[in-house]
Amino acid sequence: VNSKTHPNDRFIPRRIPVNFDFGSQNSQFPFESDVERETEFINYAKVRYNRTNYQNALKEVLMPLDMKILNFFPPKKFKHNEWTPADEGTTSTNKRVQHCVKWKNDGMRFAVGLFPNKLGVWDIVVKKLICETFCCLPFCEICSLEWINDNCLVTGCNNGVLKMHTADLKCIRRVRFAHDSAIINIASSCNRKLIATSGTDRKVIIWKVPELEGYFQITFPSVVRALAWHPWRSALLATGLGFKEGRVILWNVNTHKDVISERNTYKNSSVDCLTFNPITAELVVSYFVACGRDVSKGSGVVSVLSNINKVVEELHIHNGPVPYLLWGDQGRVLASISADENLCIWSFFGSSDNGANLKKKKEK
Structure with missing residues (x-):
């Protein structure tokens, strides 16, 4: 060809x-x-x-994929950075860590779901668990974690139970039947007054915190695996639809209505991860585009959207789903982690000089 x-x-x-x-x-x-x-x-x-x-x-x-042909002008300079750990060190968890890990804001501790049916907090200074506690049932598994602040951790498990803990894992609130099945995602708004949860029951529920009181819920045709709040508009929530419904929908949680919906970008795709750039509020979307003959095979596509239907940059480098997109250097560096066992670190704005001059946009 x-x-x-x-x-x-x-x-x-x-x-x-x-x-x-x-x-x-x-x-x-x-x-x-x-x-x-x-x-x-x-x-x-x-x-x-x-x-x-x-x-x-x-x-x-x-041509197995329905590739989208784009002109990038002027091009945003994504550059692959060489990266090595500054301080090599390993710790043994005895293979107890299960589905999720979430760093605390201070960067010194992180929460982990442990086997069997436990929740723990790991300290990187002493390199060991400093506290742990049981979840709700003997066969319970922690599936999602979110730190609301330094002294408040919210967890979701495979039984649909939503719990709020202190930093030393003392349970202070619990919602027994928050979802009908596993809670796979928890995300907190920029003002930390709301959280959004999604489950395998195809529901997204908005909760008030710290009351852990239900605000409203949305039922989707497929499982929502990706949630992201706008970095300074506390009422704007992005949701990414799952299998064969690869599109993004923005919601205004104050009016309980969708603001705008993305047109389907790729056929046979799903949205695996969403994140807003904390500086420019550009939405970065991770799609998994399945092969038409075998839905278990395909490629990962990372797109940068300036608005819901305008793609300003796109990466075709991963050979599997990209379930994690993580920011570094206050939003100037982006890491993409894929099921193809590759970790790529990108300079989001190109050269460091260009990134240093950027200032956060303010809501009018």
Whole structure:
């Protein structure tokens, strides 16, 4: 397949229209010339049907993804940084850490879900668990964690129980049936007065904190695996739909209504992660685009949206889902972690000089 690269393109070559008729000579399906030699009756409808199927199969092999061709001008300079740990050190958890880890704001401790049915807090200075406690049931598993502040940790488990703990893991509030099934995501708003939870029951529920009182809920057609609050607009929540519904919806939690919905970007895709840049409030979306023949295989695409339907940058580098996007250097560095076992660290604004001059936009 021939391709051309436009001088303003980045990462994605500009593809020219491809004629797939060239493969018809070696087709396993009969064409008009073959049929004429074998039979007096020619079923042209079946011949055209077989040829179309063959061309579609060939197209799927050569171009398996419905790639979106974009012109990036001027290009935002994503650069891969060489990175090595400043201080090498390892700790043993005896393989007890299960589904989730969440750093505390001070960067010295993190909460972890432990096997069996426990919650713990790890201190990186002493390199050990400083406290741990049981969850609700013998076969319970912690699936999501969120620090509201330095003395308040919210947890969700596979039984749909939502709990609030102090920093030393004393339970202060509990909602027994917060969700009908596992709570897979917890995200807190910028003013720390609201949290959003999503579960495998296809619901997103907004809660008031510290009361842990339900505010309102939304039911979706598929599981919502990604949640993100705007960095300074406390009422704006982004949700990413799951399997084959790869699009983002923005909600105003004050009015309980959706603000705008993204048009489907990729076919057979899901949104695995959402995060707003804390400086510019650009929304970074991680899509997993499944292969048409095998939904368990595909590629990860990371897109930067300046608004809900305008992509300003896009990365095609991971060969699997990208469930984690993490910020560093106050939003100037982005890390993408994929199921292909690759960790990539990117300079989000290009050179350090450009990033240093950026100031946070203020709401009018």
